[in-house]
Amino acid sequence: MKSKEEILKDNGIYPGFKSTYTYESILAAMDEYASQQAPASTPPVSAMEDGWVKPKFAIDINNKQVVHTGCMVTASGIVINLFNPDINDILIDDIAHGLAHTCRWNGATKTYYSVAEHCCRMYDNADGNENKRIALFHDAEEAYWGDIISPLKKILPSEITNKMESFRDIIFKRFNIPEINDYVNELDKKELEWDLENLIKNNNHKGWLPDNAKYQWTLRALASLTTPTK
Secondary structure (H helix, E strand, O other), X not given: OOOHHHHHHHOOOOOOOOOXXXXXXXXXXXXXXXXXXXXXXXXXXXXXXXXXXXXXXXXXOOHHHXXXXXXXXXXXXXXEEOXXXXXXXXXXXXXXXXXHOOEHHHHOOOOOOEHHHHHHHHHHHOOOHHHHHHHHHOXXXXXXXXXXXXXXXXXXXXXXXXXXXXXXXXXXXXXXXXXXXXXXXXXXXXXXXXXXXXXXXXXXXXXXXXXXXXXXXXXXXXXXHOOOOO
């Protein structure tokens, strides 16, 4: 059984890493969840050889070429290729930050409502550890690609939508997430209906602001990754 520190290191979280939350506070959060969750019998994420190796960072970008075609700079400063991502560049903290700062419905809700909170609601409403893990990560690629609204996504070239799906597949492989199933798809549909009623037609919900959304998603992710799926 891996230690908390080893699990965090596998996910690119290490002392001094850039985040809204300190390394120590995340360790404390894991302790908080440990009293509620059964420990995993096997490591849910494969360790990288020789520990975590930093990829190219934004600080290395030449000022004359700030925008690299097909790439983005993550919150932790990593330059990641959206069309051919390195699996080791994908970090829990970047996913949490990206989802927390990405709005559902293209920001047209009556209150701030992030993809991170949407995923947390699905996690909380899902039955079983496997479904919870899938639900929490089902939109994880949107931390990098953004939440392209469905009416637009339906008319985008397949080259783009296929790359988005491929990116999600790499995230799922990175964190050992099972394939999205009919149960989670149906749960997602119900959440869409809930959104329409409570966030678009009416103002019945006070959404989490980005810092809290990031914190809540991170807590659930660490709980999920240290809990058996079965």
